[in-house]
Amino acid sequence: MLQAIGIEVRVRTRTLLRDVSLEVAPGEFVAIIGPNGAGKSTLLNALAGDRPLASGEILLDGRPFGQWSKPELARRRAVLPQHSAVAFDFTGLQIAMLGLLAYRGTLSERQMQALAEQALAETEALAFADRPYTVLSGGERQRIQLARVLAQCDADPSATPFLLLDEPITGLDLSHQHAALASARRRADRGLGVLAVLHDLNMAARYADRVGIVEDGRVTNLGPTRETLDPERLSRVFATPIVRIEAGSGTAFLSPG
Amino acid sequence: MTAFALRRPIPLFALAALASVVASLCIGAFPVGLGQILSALGLSNEPLDDTTAAVLYAIRAPRVVAAFAVGAALAAGGAAMQSLFRNPLADPGLLGVSSGAALAAVSVIVLGERVMHIVPPELRPWSLPVAAFLGGLAATVVVYRIAAREGVTLVGTLLLAGIAINALTSAGIGMLVFVADDQQLRTLIFWTMGGFGSVTWVAITPALLILLISVPTLLPTAHLLDALALGEREAGHVGVDVERLKRRLVAQVALAVGAGVAISGIVGFVGLIAPHIVRLLLGPSHRTLLPAAALFGGAFLVLADALARTMVSPAELPIGVLTALVGGPFFLWLLASRAARGGL
Numbered sequence: 051m052l053q054a055i056g057i058e059v060r061v062r063t064r065t066l067l068r069d070v071s072l073e074v075a076p077g078e079f080v081a082i083i084g085p086n087g088a089g090k091s092t093l094l095n096a097l098a099g100d101r102p103l104a105s106g107e108i109l110l111d112g113r114p115f116g117q118w119s120k121p122e123l124a125r126r127r128a129v130l131p132q133h134s135a136v137a138f139d140f141t142g143l144q145i146a147m148l149g150l151l152a153y154r155g156t157l158s159e160r161q162m163q164a165l166a167e168q169a170l171a172e173t174e175a176l177a178f179a180d181r182p183y184t185v186l187s188g189g190e191r192q193r194i195q196l197a198r199v200l201a202q203c204d205a206d207p208s209a210t211p212f213l214l215l216d217e218p219i220t221g222l223d224l225s226h227q228h229a230a231l232a233s234a235r236r237r238a239d240r241g242l243g244v245l246a247v248l249h250d251l252n253m254a255a256r257y258a259d260r261v262g263i264v265e266d267g268r269v270t271n272l273g274p275t276r277e278t279l280d281p282e283r284l285s286r287v288f289a290t291p292i293v294r295i296e297a298g299s300g301t302a303f304l305s306p307g
Numbered sequence: 308m309t310a311f312a313l314r315r316p317i318p319l320f321a322l323a324a325l326a327s328v329v330a331s332l333c334i335g336a337f338p339v340g341l342g343q344i345l346s347a348l349g350l351s352n353e354p355l356d357d358t359t360a361a362v363l364y365a366i367r368a369p370r371v372v373a374a375f376a377v378g379a380a381l382a383a384g385g386a387a388m389q390s391l392f393r394n395p396l397a398d399p400g401l402l403g404v405s406s407g408a409a410l411a412a413v414s415v416i417v418l419g420e421r422v423m424h425i426v427p428p429e430l431r432p433w434s435l436p437v438a439a440f441l442g443g444l445a446a447t448v449v450v451y452r453i454a455a456r457e458g459v460t461l462v463g464t465l466l467l468a469g470i471a472i473n474a475l476t477s478a479g480i481g482m483l484v485f486v487a488d489d490q491q492l493r494t495l496i497f498w499t500m501g502g503f504g505s506v507t508w509v510a511i512t513p514a515l516l517i518l519l520i521s522v523p524t525l526l527p528t529a530h531l532l533d534a535l536a537l538g539e540r541e542a543g544h545v546g547v548d549v550e551r552l553k554r555r556l557v558a559q560v561a562l563a564v565g566a567g568v569a570i571s572g573i574v575g576f577v578g579l580i581a582p583h584i585v586r587l588l589l590g591p592s593h594r595t596l597l598p599a600a601a602l603f604g605g606a607f608l609v610l611a612d613a614l615a616r617t618m619v620s621p622a623e624l625p626i627g628v629l630t631a632l633v634g635g636p637f638f639l640w641l642l643a644s645r646a647a648r649g650g651l
Contacts, residue, residue: 119548120548129544131544138591151545152545
């Protein structure tokens with residue numbers, strides 16, 4: 051279980067998150083949505099352990115973050131940040147293998163390469179994995195980074211780590227957007243806890259078990275996907291009319307009205 | 308590149324470094340044959356006269372060993388700094404680490420007599436490398452504090468901070484010029500231009516010991532240095548204790564560069580050139596970069612020193628002048644090519 055309990059995050063005098071409580075259980079996919087600047091990424095960073103808390107605490111498996119060593123944490127959760135610049139001309143395969151750093155000593159070089167290649171194949175990035183990261187396009191880079199965190203999650207098949215994704219599909223084409231979220235979904239079905247910041251409401255509707263809405267530094271709604279993604283509520287949150295269009299056979303689309 | 312060189316590059320680099328060492332032992336005002344070197348090592352029965360033996364043991368060998376050690380330290384230290392700052396332009400010389408170390412070393416030479424009597428005689432040979440370490444450490448910490456904000460290095464700020472530190476230290480050395488006597492003045496100038504002319508076994512032993520500890524121990528951090536390329540936060544996510552790694556790197560770089568400066572004074576650009584060329588040949592992975600750059604940097608300085616002492620013989624060129632002649636244009640080319648790619 052990954053839990054935030056009444057956390058508050060402040061930068062100088064500005065409060066970015068106030069009194070936020072949220073938990074991600076193993077086996078579920080939680081999507082975080084909300085307007086720009088509402089604090090979605092801050093929340094994800096706090097859950098990753100990257101933000102000093104003004105109050106409250108983050109517990110992973112019941113233990114506060116401060117009590118985990120970095121390698122222990124790396125075996126229990128993987129994080130895909132929003133922007134990733136890589137220094138020097140590392141190849142995609144080298145970057146994907148860096149996701150397995152905490153398993154050096156447990157896994158052989160060959161096993162690590164196999165895991166990385168498997169993850170790169172899953173994100174359809176194997177074809178350009180031998181090229182330097184710096185020459186790749188934005189979408190290609192994103193798929194390399196996604197493969198890195200997927201490899202990190204898969205390194206120990208008996209473990210169910212938490213996977214934190216900050217806007218994982220921004221910059222991807224439509225088919226890779228679905229492929230990326232399907233990868234996360236499969237891991238949730240295998241028992242991992244997934245938390246993803248998403249902008250696409252329909253993607254959230256399709257892949258998430260629960261949705262949290264962040265507004266002005268607070269989680270204002272958190273519940274089952276279909277209930278939370280209520281057109282009336284979304285219209286208010288995003289200050290733009292949003293309607294639900296039923297497409298038959300049980301599917302529906304959320305669209306600006 | 309052959310497949311052999313790509314898969315097993317380190318033995319190849321080691322061989323080239325060994326060749327440069329042997330060549331440098333042979334070259335000089337007093338030529339020594341390859342057979343004589345082999346018999347000095349006990350590998351050949353060729354007769355070795357006393358003069359040749361003296362030249363080899365007392366003059367050339369310490370010089371070649373010192374040049375190799377300093378070159379290796381600057382190159383490995385440069386590679387580690389570049390990883391820490393996530394930028395290939397980070398060089399101990401450009402960022403003022405070398406000159407910070409030199410200022411501290413020169414201060415000991417000029418002002419040290421007044422306090423040296425409180426230091427036990429057996430510890431006095433250590434005063435120079437220790438002072439150089441502290442000077443280099445201070446410079447590294449200042450540059451890092453100024454240029455790195457929340458794990459992101461601002462390259463412009465980084466290089467400007469280096470300029471400021473270099474300006475400060477040359478002002479400091481300028482002040483010391485005024486209080487120095489003639490003998491000290493000569494040492495002072497040697498320190499700012501760099502050279503291996505006054506190397507003896509006794510003088511370099513403390514610094515060599517520091518290098519033997521601080522340089523090879525960079526190797527086990529290779530995978531952590533690779534992870535730093537992802538960004539500090541991301542390195543933390545894959546299991547690196549980034550704060551601890553940074554403290555360790557800063558200390559080791561200051562030790563390596565400080566000990567190097569204590570032996571040879573300021574020798575610029577080795578930490579920039581060697582890692583860059585190795586990255587072009589073998590890629591950025593630190594498991595190959597660190598040893599290959601160290602071997603390359605060592606061989607580079609050994610050959611540069613051989614040039615420095617033979618080009619204008621019987622006089623000697625300061626080796627820092629030679630490395631700057633190569634390194635200056637190299638740095639300009641690096642700046643131009645990075646600017647053309649859209650950023651430093």
